[in-house]
Amino acid sequence: MSVVPSAVEAERAVIGAILLDNQVVNTALDLVSAAEFYRDSHRIIYQSIQELSADNRAIELVTLADHLKARGELDRIGGLSALGEMARETASAANIEAHCKLIREKAQLRRLLDAAERIKQNVASSSQPTEEILEEAEREIFQVATQKNFKEPVLVKDIITGVFDKIQELSELKGRLTGVGSGYPDLDDKTAGFQKSDLIILAGRPSMGKSALALNFIENVILNEKLPVVLFSLEMSAQSVVMRLLSSISKVSFERIRKGKVSLQEQADLAKAANRLSRVKFFIDDSSNLTPLEVRSRCRRLISQTGPLGLVAVDYLQMMTSNKRSDNRVQEVSEISRALKSVARELDVPMLVLSQLSRAPEHRKDFRPQLSDLRDSGAIEQDADIVAFIHREDYAGRGGSGAGGEAELLIRKHRNGETGMIPLVFIGELMRFESAARDEYAAEETKVYDAAEE
Known part of the structure; x- marks a missing residue:
């Protein structure tokens, strides 16, 4: 049986990093959504983190546990001990960006697998003309390929040299197109x-x-x-x-x-x-x-x-x-x-x-x-x-x-x-x-x- 693409340890590391250092929560929220978490319990926890952040509330062990309890989901994710374990096993929040990107990549691979399964079922059961089946297959792949990818804002000082080089390059064209x-x-x-x-x-x-x-x-x-x-x-x-x-x-x-x-x-x-x-x-x-x-x-x-x-x-x-x-x-x-x-x-x-x-x-x-x-x-x-x-x-x-x-x-x-x-x-x-x-x-x-x- 094939293994479903996932990054469970990265998911735990992201949640643990946020509990360890609230300063990284915006980085995580910009990079990955709750829907991209593979494990149900991790997805539920991250959804609560999103909601607490939207309300400008501090995100730490007690507030997160209270929020989950109010939603009736604390026991579902393994209780307070599960949250504490994620916080304890995370040594630093320094790698949160890499962990978030890994979660996104695995989520995209799962979407691709889902699309492939729908294409397979369509081929096996559809009475449509071959051309329409191919068009539907292309549409499925296109939707996966064009999922919004994260592109973080850049600091002007980091790109100004490249912009100036481009201006210089244009000036050297001396009027050419x-x-x-x-x-x-x-x-x-x-x-x-x-x-x-x-x-x-x-x-x-x-x-x-x-x-x-x-x-x-x-x-x-x-x-x-x-x-x-x-x-x-x-x-x-x-x-x-x-x-x-x-x-x-x-x-x-x-x-x-x-x-x-x-x-x-x-x-x-x-x-x-x-x-x-x-x-x-x-x-x-x-x-x-x-x-x-x-x-x-x-x-x-x-x-x-x-x-x-x-x-x-x-x-x-x-x-x-x-x-x-x-x-x-x-x-x-x-x-x-x-x-x-x-x-x-x-x-x-x-x-x-x-x-x-x-x-x-x-x-x-x-x-x-x-x-x-x-x-x-x-x-x-x-x-x-x-x-x-x-x-x-x-x-x-x-x-x-x-x-x-x-x-x-x-x-x-x-x-x-x-x-x-x-x-x-x-x-x-x-x-x-x-x-x-x-x-x-x-x-x-x-x-x-x-x-x-x-």
């Missing part, structure tokens, strides 16, 4: 690039070009930054994504590609673009109804195969489902947003997430979106490090053709930097945005329309 470049200089000037662990929300109404701009970001990361990227495309198929990228890279009209009306020269340009794409590490997952848990597990598998990712992108948030099913869509979207931020932090990678907007901008004189327009949940704004809106006055459905023209990237929230408007130009034929200041725009647009007339 500290994060992953977007390909748009004005945007990178504000953000210093997409930073690791940041949740970046790119939102807009339908037809504004959210997916197009996201693919433009991805194009720069894979071709110029030469970093691996994974796109979770819940709306477009992988083939459609690649077709759009080929159009953008080759500067061949997307419509001409889609309709099969490309010239010989354009075929050659597309072949060159395809050759460039075939050499990069760009992964597309076009599964539908993804959960944050699945995003996490698939990213982890990719990282184990390719190394760190340069960018994770999700198109788009409202098409995802939560790991915790809910009839309340606002609550579900809040769970998704919070979970994606956790994944970005855990994987230490910038995460670009596209989001829909409500119809509120259409009912205002100024159509430019605001943070309050984010659809389904205010939690998106709270969780995000950057919130940016793509806005085009001429988009289809508002009197314009949507073929191209001026666009604005509105940074409405930036946790660690400045906000503002970045002017862009949308080239509809290529499903591509360019910086408004770029001289190439005129030449590219001429090339597109010349090709269309052939």
